[in-house]
Amino acid sequence: MTIELYTWGTPNGRKVSIMLEECGLAYNVHPVNIGKGEQFAPDYLKINPNGKIPSIVDPEGPGGEPIAMMESGAILIYLADKSGKFFPEKSKYEILQWLMFQMGHVGPMFGQAHHFMRNPKEIVPYAVERYGKEAKRLYGVMNLRLQGNAFLSGKEYTVADIATFPWVARHEWHKVDLAEFPHVKRWFDAIAARPAVERGMKVPFLN
Numbered sequence: 001m002t003i004e005l006y007t008w009g010t011p012n013g014r015k016v017s018i019m020l021e022e023c024g025l026a027y028n029v030h031p032v033n034i035g036k037g038e039q040f041a042p043d044y045l046k047i048n049p050n051g052k053i054p055s056i057v058d059p060e061g062p063g064g065e066p067i068a069m070m071e072s073g074a075i076l077i078y079l080a081d082k083s084g085k086f087f088p089e090k091s092k093y094e095i096l097q098w099l100m101f102q103m104g105h106v107g108p109m110f111g112q113a114h115h116f117m118r119n120p121k122e123i124v125p126y127a128v129e130r131y132g133k134e135a136k137r138l139y140g141v142m143n144l145r146l147q148g149n150a151f152l153s154g155k156e157y158t159v160a161d162i163a164t165f166p167w168v169a170r171h172e173w174h175k176v177d178l179a180e181f182p183h184v185k186r187w188f189d190a191i192a193a194r195p196a197v198e199r200g201m202k203v204p205f206l207n
């Protein structure tokens with residue numbers, strides 16, 4: 001049965017479209033224009049009470065019952081359980097650490113860097129410096145991790161990489177030069193070349 005994906009052209013949305021493409025699961029795309037406030041429409045809030053993208057509705061969830069889900073990290077774990085892909089049991093706790101690292105640090109900090117660097121209603125130098133510095137620090141953490149590991153959670157490509165990739169794809173937005181982080185660059189180039197990633201990054205449109 002087809003999964004309904006509610007999304008927009010942002011890193012959090014693209015984590016889920018990449019995962020759906022990688023797993024080969026059938027899905028319909030419903031664009032939710034967050035610039036126009038569609039995330040706050042009463043019908044959408046029934047699916048995602050937090051008023052954010054992404055969300056999914058799977059008509060065939062656990063026990064064959066429909067399930068609506070918010071929070072991209074939880075959605076990735078759900079889709080991994082459903083498909084049996086990209087979350088191998090043997091490295092479960094490594095994967096969870098790097099997935100939580102993305103959800104708790106990479107996403108929120110890069111997101112704040114974008115907000116203050118790209119769309120300032122007023123220039124707040126302290127905020128630009130704080131989030132720019134933190135973004136760079138996080139690249140340092142990833143670079144060290146990827147120095148000895150092909151992927152964030154170890155030898156295999158997993159949901160931790162799928163969650164992090166679309167944020168690193170916006171490195172120019174948070175003013176990071178990947179040449180300064182060669183292991184991140186090698187990891188990034190390898191993932192960018194995956195056909196499922198190329199397709200997932202185009203959902204719901206290029207930007």
Ligand SMILES: N[C@@H](CCC(=O)N[C@@H](CS)C(=O)NCC(=O)O)C(=O)O
Nearest residue numbers: 010011012034052053054071072073
């Ligand atoms: N922790 C949430 C974050 C979701 C999120 O912040 N989505 C942004 C787009 S990337 C959004 O919907 N923003 C609209 C708004 O804040 O009103 C997740 O990972 O799903």
